[in-house]
Amino acid sequence: MAKYNPKKIEKKWQDKWLSQGVFKAKNGSKKRKYYLLVEFPYPSGDGLHVGHCRSFTAFDIIARKRRMQGYNVLYPMGWDAFGLPTENYAIKKGVHPSVVTQKNTDNFRSQMQNLGLSFDWNREINTTDPKYYKWTQWIFIKLFENGLAYKTKTSINWCPKDKIGLANEEVVDGKCERCGTKVEKREKDQWMIKITSYAERLIKDLDTVNYLEKIKIQQKDWIGESHGALVKFFVEGVEEHIDVFTTRIDTIFSGTFLILAPGHGFIDKYKNKIENIEEVLKYREDAKNVSDADRTNQDKEITGVQLKGIVVRNPATNEEMPVWVADFVLEHYGTGAVFADAHDKRDFKMAKKYGIPLRTSIRPPASAEGSGEAKDDELLWQKVKNLEECFEEEGTLYNSQQFDGLKSAEAKPQIIAWLSTKGFAQPRISYKLRDWVFSRQHYWGEPIPMIFCKKCGWQPVKEKDLPIKLPNIKKYKPAETGESPLSLIKKWVETECPNCKGPARRETDTMPNWAGSNWYYLRYLDPKNNKKLADDSAIRYWMPVDWYNGGMEHTTLHLLYSRFIFKFLWDIKAVPSAVGSEPYKKRTSHGMVLGEGGIKMSKSRGNVINPDTIIKQYGADTLRIYEMFMGPFEQMIPWDTKGVIGCRRFIEKIYNLATQKNVVVKTDEALRKVLHKTIRKVGEDVENLKFNTAVSSMMEFVNAWSAYGRSPEGRQGLDKRDLADFLRILSPFAPHMAEEVWALSGFKELCCQQKWPKYDERLIEEKSALLIVQINGKVRDKVEIKTGMTQKEVEKMVLKSEKMKALIGGAEVKKIVFVPNKLINIVI
């Protein structure tokens, strides 16, 4: 028999699968559907990462198993190909980004095919294909028509190196997520998407989906719902009030001053009333170039400027309050204004620094008298009362008129009700989530399909004129002004107004690379449709996605955005209402694959593992098995090339056992039992993403099998039926080798098109069990018993044995704990 040679067999089976179209998903099938989705990659020049291989293989195993279970499986792949790295490469080398993209996607595709991934390549998509981004643009127009896209001058994060506006979500530690340059603030007219109007639904509907709990928690935290009140502080001498959002209305009676964010609109509106306006504007300028993270850094010295000449009234006490500006108050949280008192550390520090009066109105809860803590509580209370220490938690109200004596939680609704009768307050839910900056001043993105006409304002491009194709240019670098390079092409920019046909100008900004990934899971359903983003019947059949896997890092960006866009498409009936408004039924995430030694893989560290090298040396099946075996799927895991060899040995062992002389007339019953236990274990483990233990259980089976081959009684091997069953459960993991052995064993058709085997319950049932005998919880003996023996029978047997007699001696038996078929514990 020939030696195992992955180079020879892998290509052969890959070609066969492709030519027979065995992984094609069928629209309009009567079969049950199963839509498995893994995040489509950005086709970088570095090629496929072993981390990609891990999650793609894991879900390939599920896809192959589902097919064997009789489902019509959709497991597609595509390219999220717009983005900066490609553009930067193009700028550097002067090659058109589409050429680079073509090269990279070709490489990625062939790497995936070499791994034997069972994607349906007939449905491959590419976000940079005009036939695809026509619909990305169409969605933008729908957002605009429904009032969810608007252009506004906002203070945005500006990366001076990339010359690009960044969403808050893309700023990490005050630095550009992509290039690491310190982010500045800059005023810019930007297209914004109103994701905030979906905040409530995006939280509430999480209850209807099966996501990992940590994913739900992270999304909820990101959206950041908080319940509180909107309070009006009327300004003395003018018909004006300042709105303040607070979750601590219970502290309103101690409010002694108001703080505005430096960018608050009140300052602009009442410039001439503010006596020290120069000083205030200077403070605002200084704050502009400080990142939010720095502004709100705990260790930073608190600064502020009083708005001289401005006074507001506390709606609860009717007392006058001075108004200050401080940069720790942020423009985009709540209303950009807070009332300040002794119950907030920043307020407290600021008041101490500038000699602003302070007052307290919350008494810390006291422990029961006589208890150890009562003294400390009394001490804290004295300090709080004397304004020596800031108490931020909830407690009991005092100094609060008719609300004295109430607990914070009770007082809150009562105070809101009381103030609202006077027209000063109302309940309000506030969200941390901000609208999404959707403009990029770049070449390599979808052109925003909008036209500006002096007479008609912003007009969307007519649907029949979509897609607005990216024009071919020679220089891809953003203009020095920070505008997109498209702004330099006069012929393209100048156009006519879709409304009045007068002269007009195109929008030259492009979309962020999240735009294409918002809805890609819909395009797979009907990728060649040129009338709609996907046909209703296809959407109705396939959606929602049954299982979506991706990185934790996309939880608050892509995953949230795509849920939002799907809800929007559902609202405007681009998605049939029967489908529901959540795109993904189930969401899991994989752990990152780190370099050897546990550090992140990166080119600069030189520790990048190229899957091609591993495939060349050991074969794709070995790589697949190793990626599954290396550790728990959901956890971060370091790569260990040494460990790969064990997986290759495993595969070779199976190949040799199956193709040599180990196929017998009838499998020994004990071995069949191990096999059926393995069938059960592998099936369950795959469903729970426990691929590592699925592989190890197959290894255990193979060890048992090979031991039979050597047994002195001459019992050896598996019979044909059992060999077939084992190959079936193995085939999702090591599909090429399983296919080869399947064929060599003379089985008909393809192994990957077989039925997933059922295990025999009766066979697995244990006839005897190893009973653990403990004395005082320590293992003292192990006895083989028949399953189902009662406590009495076991007691009798155990207490009779010489060994136990000796160990117990004359001691009194206090208690006996018995776990059927497992354990008996004698307490003496």
Place this chain on the structure above:
RNA sequence: GCCCGAGUGGUGGAAUGGUAUACACGAAGGACUUAAAAUCCUUUGAGCGAAAGUUCAUGUGGGUUCGACUCCCGCCUCGGGCACCA
């Protein structure tokens, strides 16, 4: 500061209240070989013991339990996320 994970042999890890260390790597010894590689066999948590055995070990200190890697409380370390979110 808050939220979510994790901490087990030389290494990756297994075990979710009942034999701690499955499976794999590595290491040591052996077989085969002129030799090496490959392969196969044996051993491999630590200590004490000639052996039968026995004691100690799952970051750390307590607790619950007949019994705890597993549950509860406190602490330490590492990773990830968020951040004076009013």
